[in-house]
Amino acid sequence: MKFQIIKNIIPLALLSTLFYGCSEAYPLVTNRFEEVIIVEASLTNELKKQEIKLTKSAKFEDEGYLSESGAEVFITDDAGNQYNFSDDSEKYVSDIEFQAVPNTKYQLHINTKDGRSFESSPEMLTTINPMQSVVAAIEQKDDINGVGIRVNSFDPTATSTYYRYEYEETYKVIAPNWLPIKLVWNNGPIFESNSPDTKTCYGSKKSVGFMLVNTNTLKEDRVNYLIRFINDQDYIITHRYSILVRQYVESLAAYNYYNTLNKTAVSGGTITSPTQPGLLLGNLRAINGDSKISGYFDVCSVSTERIYFNYKDLFPDKFPPPYVIDCTQYCIAESPFNPPPCTHSAPHYLDDLILGKISYFSGDGANTITTYWVDAPCGDCTKIASNIKPPFWVD
Numbered sequence: 001m002k003f004q005i006i007k008n009i010i011p012l013a014l015l016s017t018l019f020y021g022c023s024e025a026y027p028l029v030t031n032r033f034e035e036v037i038i039v040e041a042s043l044t045n046e047l048k049k050q051e052i053k054l055t056k057s058a059k060f061e062d063e064g065y066l067s068e069s070g071a072e073v074f075i076t077d078d079a080g081n082q083y084n085f086s087d088d089s090e091k092y093v094s095d096i097e098f099q100a101v102p103n104t105k106y107q108l109h110i111n112t113k114d115g116r117s118f119e120s121s122p123e124m125l126t127t128i129n130p131m132q133s134v135v136a137a138i139e140q141k142d143d144i145n146g147v148g149i150r151v152n153s154f155d156p157t158a159t160s161t162y163y164r165y166e167y168e169e170t171y172k173v174i175a176p177n178w179l180p181i182k183l184v185w186n187n188g189p190i191f192e193s194n195s196p197d198t199k200t201c202y203g204s205k206k207s208v209g210f211m212l213v214n215t216n217t218l219k220e221d222r223v224n225y226l227i228r229f230i231n232d233q234d235y236i237i238t239h240r241y242s243i244l245v246r247q248y249v250e251s252l253a254a255y256n257y258y259n260t261l262n263k264t265a266v267s268g269g270t271i272t273s274p275t276q277p278g279l280l281l282g283n284l285r286a287i288n289g290d291s292k293i294s295g296y297f298d299v300c301s302v303s304t305e306r307i308y309f310n311y312k313d314l315f316p317d318k319f320p321p322p323y324v325i326d327c328t329q330y331c332i333a334e335s336p337f338n339p340p341p342c343t344h345s346a347p348h349y350l351d352d353l354i355l356g357k358i359s360y361f362s363g364d365g366a367n368t369i370t371t372y373w374v375d376a377p378c379g380d381c382t383k384i385a386s387n388i389k390p391p392f393w394v395d
Contacts, residue, residue, distance in 0.1 A: 037068055037118065039284055039295030041108055042248070043075065044302040045125060047099040050075075052085055052092045054110065067091075070113035078105040078122070100125040100299050108284070108297040120297035121283040126249040129153065129160040130303035134245045138314055139229065146231045147314060149307075151245055153223040158215075162255035164248040164300075165211040165227050170390055171236040173201040175381040176323050177359065177374045185354045194379075201385035202393065203236065209265065210258040233321045237311050240395065244306045250298070257282050257296050308394060327378035 040053040054068035073085040073092045085092035100106060105122035112118075132152045139148030151165060175198065182194040207227075215221045227245060230237055250258070260280060282296035311320050352358045359379030377383040 036292040036294055037110070037112070037116075039108075039110070039282075039293065039297065041120075041295065042298040042300060043100050043106055043108075043123075044248075044300060045100050045128060046302060047097055049097050050083070050085075050094045052108070053090070054092065068112060072109075072111040074109050076107050076109065100301075102128070106297075106299050110284075110293075116289065116291045117287045118284055118291070118293045119287055121285075123251070123283065123297060123299040126251055126300050127155065127157070127159045128301040129155045129249050131245070131247045131305050134227075134243070134305045134307050136243075136307060136309050136314070138232075139226075141226075141229045144231055146229055146234070147237060147309075148226055149228040149230070149243055149245075151223060151225045151227050151247060153225075153247060155221040158221040160221055160249045161214065161216050162250040162252060163213040163215075163223060163225075164250050164255070164258060165207075165213070165225065165245065166248075167207045167227055167243050167245045168204065169206075169228070169236070169241065169243045170202055170204045170393070171241045172239040173203050173235075173324075173381045173385045174239055175199050175201075175377070175379050176327055177329075177378040178381075179379065182359060182379065183353065183373070189353060197387045198380040198382050201381035201387045202390055203385040204390075210262050212255060212259055212262065214255065232315060232318070235321050235324045237309075238320045238323075240308060240310050242306060242308045242393070244304060247303050248298075248300045249302075250300050253283065254296060254298050254300065306392070323378065324384060325375055325377055327374050329372050329374055331372045 036057040038055045038057065040055075043050055052073055054071060054073070056066055056068050067090040069087055069090075071087070071092070075083045075085075075094075083098055084095050086095055102125050105124055107122050108120040110118040130153075132154055134149065134151055136147050136149045139146060141148065153160075153163070155161075178194070178199040180194050180196075181191055183189055184192055211225075211227060213223055213225050215223060228243060230241075257280075264280065280294055282294060284293045284295060284297060286293060353373075357376055358373045359376045381387065
């Protein structure tokens with residue numbers, strides 16, 4: 001997750017308009033600014049190259065966040081091991097693969113290039129408790145029919161208790177009006193062969209925010225969590241859909257930290273927002289001077305599961321959802337009779353063709369008197385998704 005500062009630009013812009021008028025721009029600059037290092041770090045029980053992200057808070061006039069580059073980053077454990085990380089394109093990646101193991105304390109250390117030093121409190125791996133299942137079934141939510149995707153988990157020892165979830169969904173997109181011939185602009189409208197690579201694509205989205213579950217008030221440490229609900233008319237499930245779910249077992253302190261972040265985001269603030277009573281502190285501190293640092297060094301167990309389903313598997317007797325955009329066919333006639341079904345005109349037809357906003361749908365070649373067309377994504381899926389098949393995809 002990217003931690004972002006809420007820059008209250010709209011109210012300030014309105015004030016500047018009142019004082020200076022609509023015709024004069026007023027530069028927004030920061031008079032007082034204290035930089036905060038922001039840490040995103042999760043050490044898990046997966047054997048892999050672990051990653052840590054360091055950024056620093058921004059001023060009003062900055063266009064975006066800057067990564068904290070050139071730092072010395074490493075993790076130590078109470079067995080005397082040290083795991084070094086190297087700066088790698090806006091993140092720090094461990095030099096070797098390693099994993100958190102039970103009954104061992106881990107500590108994150110950060111030394112910035114300008115001489116500041118930070119460290120986390122010692123943290124131990126949480127209970128290793130894999131998910132039992134991820135299940136997709138027809139469900140209704142708020143009087144809407146759709147597909148409910150639920151995570152099931154159970155810990156008979158009742159030592160997991162605090163869970164965090166995230167997902168990444170992938171879905172097949174097929175251009176409904178794709179044809180092997182298309183109309184393009186090349187010093188004039190011409191017909192040419194259409195690439196089959198523009199017919200089938202794959203879209204992908206990641207979950208946003210922290211999805212948290214606390215079983216502490218339940219009779220047993222059992223989870224049946226609705227992680228995703230998809231309207232049965234959502235185009236992403238028209239053909240084939242897949243979801244990868246990650247379950248993290250968290251400590252109480254980590255759970256409280258993420259829960260506070262969620263509440264802050266709902267109220268319009270962030271970890272460094274001026275709307276907060278103070279800086280949201282995690283388990284990191286400065287060990288020289290009073291430099292500010294925020295974020296959390298999370299040592300947690302994780303399990304993953306991926307499932308697939310087809311629309312026709314769940315809804316065998318229903319028509320599939322409509323495409324993501326309206327694929328009404330329009331036509332432009334090169335004849336004064338404007339024959340049916342040319343009920344729609346195309347006043348900007350050539351301009352849209354030049355800009356690639358439309359896609360050829362049907363006709364009888366270069367000598368046609370009528371050309372039918374649709375908006376480009378209807379005939380070319382690469383306008384809205386990638387035509388690269390994910391390596392994990394199974395049809």
